[in-house]
Amino acid sequence: MQISVHSIARVLKDKRWDNKMKTKPIAELTFQPLTTNEIKPKGWLLRQLQIQAEGLSGNLDKFWPDIKDSKWIGGDKEGWERVPYWLDGFIPLAYLLDDEDMKARAKKYMDAIIDGQEEDGWICPCPKEKRGQYDMWALFLLLKVLVVYHDCSKDERVEEVVHRAMVNFDKHIDQFTIFDWASTRWFEMLIPLYWLYERKQEEWLLQLAVKLKAQGFDYASLYEDWPYEKPNSSGHWSQMSHVVNQAMAVKSLALFSRISKQETDQQFADKMLEQLLTFHGTATGIFTGDECLSGNSPTQGTELCAVAEFMYSLENLIQVTGDVKWSDQLEYIAYNALPAAISPDMWSHQYDQMVNQVECSRIEEGKQPFRTNNGEAHIFGLEPHFGCCTANFNQAWPKFALSTFMKTKKGIACTAFAPAEVETTINDQKVKIDLETDYPFRNTMQFTVQVERPCAFDIDIRVPAFCSSATINGKQAKSGEYYHISKVWTDGETIDVILYYESEFINRPEEMIAVRRGPLLLSIAIEEEWNKIDYGENETLRVYPHCDYEVTPVSPWNYAYVDKEIDFQFHQVADMPFNPAEPPLEASAKVVEIDWPQKDGVVTRTPAGRKPMSEVKQVKLLPYGCTNLRMTEMPFIKL
Structure with a gap:
């Protein structure tokens, strides 16, 4: 998948390439993003960001070791992606809310990171003798964060810090080619690279972009003869089918098209998404991945990191192409898949969300539906299964606000x-x-x-x-x-x-259907009970309010639709916009009970039978994003 450094050098020495660089600078974006100094959230969106600041996002630096005691600020805990992930959302959140305390806390981290930059430009917390083994994905992420910080704070130090780090990186990859996560996410570096080029107009930066593409993973070749139409039945983990990588890579060649000027590069996102959604898509508009691509069953999971990164990819596609379809898809993800994986108070989240999710309780190892994740991946908590989403989900709402x-x-x-x-x-x-x-709850x-x-x-x-x-x-x-x-x-x-727009029944695999109304997906509401998980008196991290919960159903859910008439009731948007207790809208539909087995807290992909087991009854539907437990993809029975 990679070519040698010598091959790259030959490309860069080619006079035709030099001339191309001089005569064809990077293409302008169709839409230029605005900053936190120009956009201000209002109404329910402002309240959603305030809830985020009052929850995990606004407090991780106070208690979570990987942020509070990170190597990035001189501690001894994780010194790779988690602090940059968190800052990527915390910084724009602080400035969108104009919160002076949050701004000061962000500055504390940025000061420590900037002051830690070494004389040769290296900026990541890694001993010099181990640089060759350091996965440079963290650098890509950090430089994106520095750009965000500059756009928010106007800190004059940032441009030179980014420039020195880029110079160092350019030399570094001549000796140590990128690998692992840096290889599969090479295109993320283009974002700070373009930002710097637009300020300094230094041609070596465009040559660095070519090096990155040459050393990085070739998604175009992978999707040309795609081997992942079906998920790996053995649960084999792979970078090439990792769901977050796919969510990020959707924008990869569109970003590079600013240099290549190739229409095929801009069109790659369409090709990639067509395959992802055809073979792994769900009614929410995103594909499954727990942790790798897992098919189109509504009982497979989708990692929250993938939701956040897919939104960011769509935001970049909007900027590059100006195409309405990317905005449509961004809204659909933002108003459905994003809030559904986070508790209404935003103090807990899931690692994996399921479209048909009737229970969120711990599952015995080996019995979970997830292909590579453990049986706690779908509970609501501080860091279920793995802590990347704890840090990374923070970017989704602030960056969405900046994309209005x-x-x-x-x-x-x-x-x-x-x-x-x-x-x-x-x-x-x-x-x-x-x-x-009050959109998306009104029209x-x-x-x-x-x-x-x-x-x-x-x-x-x-x-x-x-x-x-x-x-x-x-x-x-x-x-x-x-x-x-x-x-x-x-x-x-x-x-x-x-x-x-009206409610519509959309077809899903296995002769199932789902109900959509414009930007909102609707689900059968399930009454729920939240139970805090007790880890014993020695537990000091997963304690209230940043604790773990199991959520269990206390109402039936084994239904099939029997009528396509959906009646709606509209309510005022409450203090918590995405909350099943006070939904901004609810609907009612006619259903019958059917035989639908549940085992280990998970329903089967399809019901065991489709014959009515009850009289016709009315049930409540809620916006998918307002649910914690739900049934979304269901059969339709003609009585």
Whole structure:
């Protein structure tokens, strides 16, 4: 999968490549991301970020050893990916909330990391004699964090720190080619690399990008003749089918297309996702992976890291391509798979979530449904199965908030719907656009434009492809496209948007169906009981509020739909937006009980029988993201 350093050198010495570098700098992004200084969350989105700050994300540095006592800040605990993972979400969270205490705590970590950079530019906590064995994935992640920190804080030290680290890395991989996680995630380094190139215009950086691609894992070749249509029956673990790697790699060649200018590189994400969702997809719009790709059964798990990283990949695809479909998919993941794997108070999370999940209790080793994860991977806790998701899920909501608006060449595009406002400069004039909405729980929104004096610029509003129709200020707008408004704006003008969509039954494998309403997937609600796991009096880490829970059902769940009429009730968005106790909307559907076995807390993939075992009854459906226990993919029976 890799080529030799000498082969890379020949490519870099080729005069045709040198000329290409000089005449074809990196392509501009279609949509430029905005920063925490320009975007501010509002409404339920602001509350969701506040809950995150009050929960695990905002407190890991106070008690979790891998953050609190990390080698990154002079301690003796983990000195690889966990601190950068946590900072990648904690920093934008602190600045989106404008929380001075959180900003100060972030600065403490960044000061320690920056001060720890060695004279030759090496910045990771690793003895010099062991550098050749250090997996450089942590460096890629850290440099991304430094860029995030600069964009939030405007810390003038960052650019030089990143530059010195890049120079060191460029020399390092001439001797020690990247391996393991750095190899399968090579493209993540392009993000800080492009950021630095746009500031310094140094051509060696583009040559470094080519080295990275040459040394990194070749996903294009893998997906050309893909060997992973079926999961490995033996539970064999592989980097090549690892779910988080796939979630990250979706954006890989789209990022590289900024250098290559190849349309096929931009199109690779479509090809990759088509195969992933065809053979391993679930009703949530993401693929299974527990820990590697695990097929399309609703009782297989999906790792929370994969959800967070898939969202980040989609955000990058939006920036590169400007395509509505990536925004549609981003919203669908953000409003369903993301909140479903985290408790409503965000003090606990799952490692693996299941689409049909009727119980979250510890399973005896060897009896769990997961192919490579243990029987605790689906409980809600501090670090079930493994601690990577504990640190990494923190990035998802803050970066989603930063993806609600993006900048175009002539104005602003609303790329994802959530209550937020953007304040930026267009044509040397301050412009503010405020979006008020309870979307995705409602289908209406209002934009208000504020300008100091009349100002000409464009506003592009995405119309999701799932809409049957839409109106913008009373005019019909085409689904699956951006509605373009170009005019001279005066202060206080408004834009009213109404999206029209109905509930629909989507087909799933094994003659199952799931119910979707626009951006929300719906599930049969299961009443639940949470039981704190007692690890004994000597346990000091998994204690309240950062403790582990088993969640068990106290209501039936073994149903089949018998009618396609879904009735909805809408409620005010509560203090915890994604909470089964106070859902923003609920629905009712007609079902019958059927024979559906459960063993070791897990339902079988399909029911044992599809004959009614009860009279028709009404059951409650909730948004998937508001559930902890649920049945989502179910049969439909014609009575």
